[in-house]
Amino acid sequence: MTPVHLPVLPFEVLKSFETISKEEKSFFLDGTGGEGGHSKLILDNFPNSRVLINDRDEVMLLRCKERLKDYKDRVLFREGIFSEITFSELAEFDIINLNGILLDFGISTFHLKDSERGFSFKKNEFLDMRLSLEQKLTAFEVVNNYSSAKLNQIFREYGEENWALKIVDKIIEIRKKKKIETTSELAKLVESVIPKKFWQAKTHPSFRIFQAIRIEVNKELDHIKKALMNLPVLLKPNGIITVISFHSLEDRISKNCFKELERTDKFEIITKKPILPTEKEVNENFASRSAKLRILKAL
Numbered sequence: 001m002t003p004v005h006l007p008v009l010p011f012e013v014l015k016s017f018e019t020i021s022k023e024e025k026s027f028f029l030d031g032t033g034g035e036g037g038h039s040k041l042i043l044d045n046f047p048n049s050r051v052l053i054n055d056r057d058e059v060m061l062l063r064c065k066e067r068l069k070d071y072k073d074r075v076l077f078r079e080g081i082f083s084e085i086t087f088s089e090l091a092e093f094d095i096i097n098l099n100g101i102l103l104d105f106g107i108s109t110f111h112l113k114d115s116e117r118g119f120s121f122k123k124n125e126f127l128d129m130r131l132s133l134e135q136k137l138t139a140f141e142v143v144n145n146y147s148s149a150k151l152n153q154i155f156r157e158y159g160e161e162n163w164a165l166k167i168v169d170k171i172i173e174i175r176k177k178k179k180i181e182t183t184s185e186l187a188k189l190v191e192s193v194i195p196k197k198f199w200q201a202k203t204h205p206s207f208r209i210f211q212a213i214r215i216e217v218n219k220e221l222d223h224i225k226k227a228l229m230n231l232p233v234l235l236k237p238n239g240i241i242t243v244i245s246f247h248s249l250e251d252r253i254s255k256n257c258f259k260e261l262e263r264t265d266k267f268e269i270i271t272k273k274p275i276l277p278t279e280k281e282v283n284e285n286f287a288s289r290s291a292k293l294r295i296l297k298a299l
């Protein structure tokens with residue numbers, strides 16, 4: 001299996017865990033395993049570590065298992081939402097508490113390129129966008145059944161889209177005649193609403209609308225908020241949680257949750273400002289361009 005996803009900020013992620021012993025046994029949680037790129041780095045750099053790898057997408061977890069099969073009992077797998085991991089679940093894996101936690105938010109390159117689930121405006125696929133196929137809500141439901149007020153709200157809040165109202169009006173107009181079924185239909189509809197002079201150089205005009213719908217379908221921000229309040233308590237003293245966000249909504253939540261946790265005097269923020277990718281990394285891996293890494297330490 002050839003992985004299609006390059007782990008972002010690889011050196012910076014490893015550096016964030018530099019206070020964790022390489023000689024002693026350690027336990028890591030990779031809450032967003034994806035194709036296991038970051039987990040592999042951890043396994044290779046911490047020879048006495050075990051990593052619990054979690055992903056809510058069954059397909060990603062299978063790809064990850066296959067890729068990391070040589071690590072045998074050093075890797076454990078859990079399929080589910082990262083915000084729902086608790087002490088008692090760790091105990092089921094014989095883990096008491098954790099030395100390090102990594103959360104690398106969003107979706108994987110595999111989702112955009114090969115999942116056939118309608119994540120990309122560059123493809124013509126059914127509007128699905130579910131990360132777990134056990135979920136009921138799909139992008140099709142959101143686009144075709146949400147009220148105009150609700151659509152406007154998610155396009156503004158999750159897409160920070162200035163043209164939200166006009167795009168919603170167009171969706172409602174089309175919905176009166178037919179269902180909007182595919183990514184191409186949606187992308188063309190957005191293109192027809194936003195005048196060309198307002199298109200941004202490197203961003204497709206429907207980028208923000210696709211992001212907003214994906215966040216709504218998967219309730220991404222709710223899970224991030226919950227995870228950042230629930231997971232840090234699973235750390236040992238001096239344990240580290242490292243999070244990577246890809247847009248301002250995720251980063252704002254991370255920043256605010258970390259501040260709230262620091263106020264309890266049980267945690268310390270290590271990154272006063274987020275760590276960004278180097279120009280070299282952005283040139284080599286375009287997906288890293290908006291990444292921001294923040295680190296919190298348990299006291």
Ligand SMILES: C[S@@+](CC[C@H](N)C(=O)[O-])C[C@H]1O[C@@H](n2cnc3c(N)ncnc32)[C@H](O)[C@@H]1O
Binds near residue numbers: 082083
């Ligand atoms: C950016 S990718 C991670 C890539 C990974 N670090 C690597 O190096 O291959 C994000 C992954 O998180 C998963 N994910 C997103 N939201 C999640 C959630 N709430 N709970 C668990 N997994 C989630 C996605 O399915 C996706 O595989």
